[in-house]
Amino acid sequence: MNNNGGTECGYERYECSDELISVENVTLDYSSKSGSERALVNINMNIFPGEFVCVLGSSGCGKSTLLKILAGFIPPTSGNVKLEGNLVKGTDWHRGVVFQNPPLYEWLTVSQNVAFGPKMRKVPKKEYAPLVVDYLKKVGLEDFADKRIYELSGGMKQRVSIARALINNPEILLMDEPFGALDALTRENIQDLTRKIWWNNRKTIFLITHDVEEALLLGSRILVMSKHPGTIINDIRVHFSERVIEEGSKHVKFSEEFYNKRQEILKLINDE
Ligand SMILES: Nc1ncnc2c1ncn2[C@@H]1O[C@H](COP(=O)(O)OP(=O)(O)O)[C@@H](O)[C@H]1O
Ligand SMILES: [Mg+2]
Known part of the structure; x- marks a missing residue:
């Protein structure tokens, strides 16, 4: 329509x-x-x-x-x-999906959560590592890369979830x-x-x-x-x-x- x-x-x-x-x-x-x-x-x-x-x-x-x-x-x-x-x-x-309560891996770090998609797609680490840094910057989490998810506030978790979806360069x-x-x-x-x-x-x-x-x-x-x-x-x-x-x-x-x-x-x- x-x-x-x-x-x-x-x-x-x-x-x-x-x-x-x-x-x-x-x-x-x-x-x-x-x-x-x-x-x-x-x-x-x-x-x-x-x-x-x-x-x-x-x-x-x-x-x-x-x-x-x-x-x-x-x-x-x-x-x-x-x-x-x-x-x-x-x-x-x-198609990248972001939910109200982001299903993140609580025991992994912020970086590891963002790297999850490329890693699963078998993108070589030297290709995705700089992307993880870029996307963490985009969502304002560059200083929290090594924190574990359970240490974050709700807003920070949502930022991780946005970065995690974006790193796969989804069409939507x-x-x-x-x-x-x-x-x-x-x-x-x-x-x-x-x-x-x-x-x-x-x-x-x-x-x-x-x-x-x-x-x-x-x-x-x-x-x-x-x-x-x-x-x-x-x-x-x-x-x-x-x-x-x-x-x-x-x-x-x-x-x-x-x-x-x-x-x-x-x-x-x-x-x-
Ligand atoms: N897995 C499911 N099985 C059966 N009914 C469902 C399921 N998921 C949603 N529904 C029903 O479908 C309708 C639409 O739900 P939903 O898409 O979640 O609505 P909204 O997101 O707009 O609140 C509701 O009546 C809901 O009860
Ligand atoms: Mg709904």
């Missing part, structure tokens, strides 16, 4: 290119003892390179299910997901409510870091949240989902995140435009 009507990406920073991810008529039924339950119905969307797509929807509407399908953790019941035209058939390094970063468990100050800090990584590294990001302001301050595009069973009911292009980068401040959130967009989206969710 694209507000611009066609396949153009509508995104100034990039030459309009082909979609990175396309989701066609995806439906997902969970089966249980009492029968089957439809979690997603008729999902159609494209994600273009360089977009920061934020997904908003009420609890239980199927956001995490959609992310798990994009990641390749679960196959859709019907329909398909393609990455650069190729069917997604399972998990691989092309899939983030499921990544800031949900953090205190307000840390959350803002890591939101800023994520925006910077998106902008400076030209990453494509798909981020789930239930916080409208977070979606407006980060996304270049917001997808609003209906209540259970979830489908996409709106696809809205926004430019506040770019303004935050350009202006070096979040003043834009006090603008009338921001207020109106926020009300418009809240109404969409509440009217559901």
